[in-house]
Amino acid sequence: MIKENLEAVHKKIADAAARVGRTDKITLVAVTKNHPVEMMEEAARCGVTDVGENRVQEAMQKLEAFPDNGLTWHLIGHLQTNKAKPAVEHFHLIHSIDSEHLLKAVNKEAGKIGKVQDILLQVNVAREESKFGMEVEDFPAICELAKGLDHVCVRGLMCMAPNYENVEDVRPIFRIARALYEDMKPKFPEGQIQYLSMGMTHDFEIAIEEGANVVRVGTAIFGARNY
Numbered sequence: 001m002i003k004e005n006l007e008a009v010h011k012k013i014a015d016a017a018a019r020v021g022r023t024d025k026i027t028l029v030a031v032t033k034n035h036p037v038e039m040m041e042e043a044a045r046c047g048v049t050d051v052g053e054n055r056v057q058e059a060m061q062k063l064e065a066f067p068d069n070g071l072t073w074h075l076i077g078h079l080q081t082n083k084a085k086p087a088v089e090h091f092h093l094i095h096s097i098d099s100e101h102l103l104k105a106v107n108k109e110a111g112k113i114g115k116v117q118d119i120l121l122q123v124n125v126a127r128e129e130s131k132f133g134m135e136v137e138d139f140p141a142i143c144e145l146a147k148g149l150d151h152v153c154v155r156g157l158m159c160m161a162p163n164y165e166n167v168e169d170v171r172p173i174f175r176i177a178r179a180l181y182e183d184m185k186p187k188f189p190e191g192q193i194q195y196l197s198m199g200m201t202h203d204f205e206i207a208i209e210e211g212a213n214v215v216r217v218g219t220a221i222f223g224a225r226n227y
Contacts, residue, residue, distance in 0.1 A: 001223070002039065002042045002043055002046055002221060002222065003042075003046045005220060005221045005222070005223075006030075006043065006046050006047070006048065006221055008220070009028065009217055009220050009221060010028070012204070012205055013026055013028065013204070013205075013208060013215065015205075016204075016205040016206075016208035016209050017208055019209060020208075020209050022208070024213060025213065026208060026212070026213050026214070026215065027050055027195075027213065027214045027215070028048070028050065028215060028217060029050045029051065029052040029074050029076065029197075029214060029215065029216045029217070030043050030048045030050065030051050030052065030217065030218070030221050030222075031051075031052040031053075031054075031076065031200075031216050031217060031218030031221075031222075032051050032052065032053060032062065032218070032222065033052070033053055033054045033055070033058065033077070033218060034058075035218070035222045037061075037062045037065045037066050039222050040062060040066065041066055041069075043221065043222075044069060044070075044071060048071070049070075049071060049072060050071065050072045050074060051071050051072070051073060051074065052073075052074040052075075052076040052095075052216050052218075053073065053074070053075060053076070053077065054075075054076060054077025054078075055077055056075065056079070056083045056086050056087050056090070056091075057086075059073060059075070059090055059091070060086060060090060063090060072092045072093070073090060073091045073092050073093075074091065074092065074093050074094075074095060074216075075087055075091040075093070075094045075095060075096060076095045076096060076158075076197075076216050077096060078096055078098070078132045079094060079096050079097070079102060079106075081101060081102055081105040084102070084105040084106050084108070084109045085109045085112075087106070087109075088106060088109040088110045088113065088115060088117050089113065092118060093118045093119070093120065093155065093195075094106065094117065094118070094119045094120070095119075095120045095122060095158040095197050095216075096120075096122045096132065096158065097119045097120065097121050097122060097152075098121075098122040098123075098124075098132050098133050098134050099134060099142075100138075100141075100142055100145060103119075103142060103145060103146060103149070103152065104145075104149075106119065106151075106152055107149040107150070107151045107152045108151075110151035110152060111150065111151040115151065116150075116151055116152065116153050117151060117152050117153070118152075118153050118155050119146075119152050119153065119154055119155065120154070120155060120156050120157055120158040120195060120197055121134065121139065121142060121143070121146070121154060121156075121157055121158070122134065122157075122158040122159070122160075123135075123136060123139055123157060123158070123159055123177065123180060124136075124160075125159050125161075125173050125176045125177050125180075126160075126161060126162050126173050128162055131160055131162075132160075133158075133159075133160065136176075136180070139180060143184060143187055143188075147187070147188065153192065154184075154188060154192065154193065155192065155193065155194055155195050156181060156184070156193050156194055156195035156196055156197065156214075157177060157180055157181045157184065157195075157196055157197070158197040158198065159173065159174065159177035159196075159197070159198040160198070160200075161173045161174060161198065161199075161203055161207075163202065167202060167203050167206060168206070170203050170206055170207075171206060171210060174198055174199075174206065174207055174210035174211070174212070175210055177196065177198055178196060178210055178211040181193070181196045181211070194213075195213060195214050196211055196212050196213050196214065197212065197214035197215075197216065198210075198212045198214075198215070199212045199215040199216065199217075200215070200216050200217060200218070201217050201218060201219040201220040204216075204217055
């Protein structure tokens with residue numbers, strides 16, 4: 001059913017964009033967390049180009065089983081500083097930079113291999129204790145710190161909204177994230193800030209209506225996860 005599910009998700013993305021008059025590119029990150037490598041391979045055959053993983057170790061196992069796959073790998077889960085080295089080695093874009101300490105660790109590990117690591121800054125807009133992400137108040141200082149580091153390149157912002165019973169309640173969260181994203185743009189070199197990553201299976205249509213250009217969708221493509 002992956003092919004049919006992908007078609008349905010792409011249609012929802014297109015319809016959400018059309019509702020607000022958007023014609024820009026929206027990247028679908030297929031979240032393969034807790035799904036077997038065979039399902040990821042099937043998604044790739046169906047045209048998926050971007051995959052998301054929450055855990056570095058799981059991604060490494062899939063890369064070993066499916067090498068030279070031509071996919072763009074996104075780390076969307078919380079990153080511990082002791083996993084910075086493999087994260088830098090294996091991921092194209094790390095969405096979840098949520099502290100000064102982690103930012104410096106990623107910069108250090110990227111420098112060791114001569115890489116400039118693309119990152120997003122994760123902000124806990126909803127101020128949920130159960131969610132990772134920097135406080136909104138810390139965001140400007142971490143942006144300034146990142147500008148002075150040679151081996152990271154901030155490409156935008158990542159936000160996770162609460163799983164409200166009424167999905168429409170996420171709109172104010174996404175609007176704040178969009179405002180922070182727009183505020184970032186003039187603070188960095190022109191064209192550097194490109195990605196606003198927000199929205200998952202239950203709320204990605206609203207996220208698109210509120211400005212997201214990267215959505216992270218797993219269950220709607222692969223079905224329920226087996227934990």
